[in-house]
Amino acid sequence: MKYPVAIAAFGALLIGIAAAFSLNGPVAEAQANTPPTVVSVVTSNTLNGTTDNYPGGSVTPMAGGTKTIYLNGIVEDLDGASMITNVRGVFYRSGVGSGSACAATGIDCFVRPTCGLYAGATAYQKVYSCEIDISYYADSTDASGRYPSENWVAHVEVTDGTDTAQDSSLTKEMSSILSLVVPGNINFGNHSIGDVTTAGNNVEVSISQSGNVNADVEISMPSGLACASGSIPRSNFKWSLSDVGFGSGSANALTGSPVDTNLDVAYGTDVAPAPSKTLYFNVSIPDSIGGSCTGMTTISAISH
Numbered sequence: 001m002k003y004p005v006a007i008a009a010f011g012a013l014l015i016g017i018a019a020a021f022s023l024n025g026p027v028a029e030a031q032a033n034t035p036p037t038v039v040s041v042v043t044s045n046t047l048n049g050t051t052d053n054y055p056g057g058s059v060t061p062m063a064g065g066t067k068t069i070y071l072n073g074i075v076e077d078l079d080g081a082s083m084i085t086n087v088r089g090v091f092y093r094s095g096v097g098s099g100s101a102c103a104a105t106g107i108d109c110f111v112r113p114t115c116g117l118y119a120g121a122t123a124y125q126k127v128y129s130c131e132i133d134i135s136y137y138a139d140s141t142d143a144s145g146r147y148p149s150e151n152w153v154a155h156v157e158v159t160d161g162t163d164t165a166q167d168s169s170l171t172k173e174m175s176s177i178l179s180l181v182v183p184g185n186i187n188f189g190n191h192s193i194g195d196v197t198t199a200g201n202n203v204e205v206s207i208s209q210s211g212n213v214n215a216d217v218e219i220s221m222p223s224g225l226a227c228a229s230g231s232i233p234r235s236n237f238k239w240s241l242s243d244v245g246f247g248s249g250s251a252n253a254l255t256g257s258p259v260d261t262n263l264d265v266a267y268g269t270d271v272a273p274a275p276s277k278t279l280y281f282n283v284s285i286p287d288s289i290g291g292s293c294t295g296m297t298t299i300s301a302i303s304h
Contacts, residue, residue: 033160034078035077036076036077036160037165038156038167039073039075043069043170044069044071044072047072047116047131048127049072054172057172058173059173059175061136063177064274068131068132068133070131071129073127073128075087075158076124076125079160081125084159085159086114086117086158086159087126087130087156087157088114088159089112090102090109090112090153090156091110091155092155093147093152094171100153100155106137106138106269107139107269110134110138115128116129116131130156137211140175140176142173145173145175146214152171152172153168154168155167155168176213178215178301180215180265181208181210188283191285193286195285196282196283197246197282199244202246205280205281205299206278207263207277207279208265208275209266209267209274209276210274214264214265214304215263216265216302216304217263217299217301218258218300219239219254219297219299220254220255220257220297221234221237221298222256223256223295225295226293227292228293229289229291230290231289231293235253236284237281238254238283239280240252241277241279244282246282251280258300265277265304
């Protein structure tokens with residue numbers, strides 16, 4: 001009766017020894033991750049361009065359109081280039097409260113969440129290229145701009161899935177562009193001898209923003225209009241900022257020299273990228289003319 005009991009005890013002992021032996025075996029140590037680094041940053045006009053195309057420090061938007069630039073350069077990871085998982089590019093105005101974490105707008109923050117990645121010169125490097133599309137109404141920071149004490153920051157950050165590195169050392173200015181869209185002609189249509197226009201039939205001229213400068217316009221008329229028979233003197237034309245007729249006290253006579261209208265066309269925004277204002281033109285038709293009449297009125301953009 002005692003013999004089987006001894007066998008069971010011996011078996012239990014062997015199992016216990018085996019378990020203890022396995023717990024005392026060698027344990028592999030985890031290798032520490034080497035954070036990636038941003039090696040270089042340039043602002044370029046081309047994908048993967050290596051030359052800074054804005055060495056003077058200013059980027060000029062395209063009037064009424066979109067200008068594309070690229071944040072280009074090299075990123076590196078000493079654990080191997082394959083460890084690099086993403087590069088993010090941001091071009092933002094330095095006064096933006098959230099800095100490089102800003103939300104993308106058309107005014108003060110342009111974000112490329114995922115930039116293009118390409119093979120680098122070594123096994124540890126990759127080339128990146130971040131396309132940045134700049135709107136024409138982006139905040140200007142040059143000496144005559146909306147924010148002259150600020151600049152624009154080219155921010156690049158690289159991650160390997162574990163660590164992130166960033167570089168915000170490259171700065172540029174955003175140039176001011178004074179640009180308005182003005183109709184090519186002012187057409188008063190058909191009128192009879194002695195007609196005097198009113199608020200009901202004057203000519204409305206809409207002038208809209210296509211730059212990043214708060215703008216006014218100057219207007220002038222070098223001379224009157226020449227007609228097939230006779231002419232309409234300059235003094236028979238008036239302009240105004242409100243919808244009134246020729247005889248209104250707020251209607252102003254056109255002059256040979258430029259006059260600031262104080263039209264005040266505002267800065268563009270994401271909600272209203274091309275705000276506009278209206279000028280109103282009136283005419284008094286003399287008794288001694290006939291046929292079509294043509295002439296020139298000059299409308300020029302100036303800073304407000």
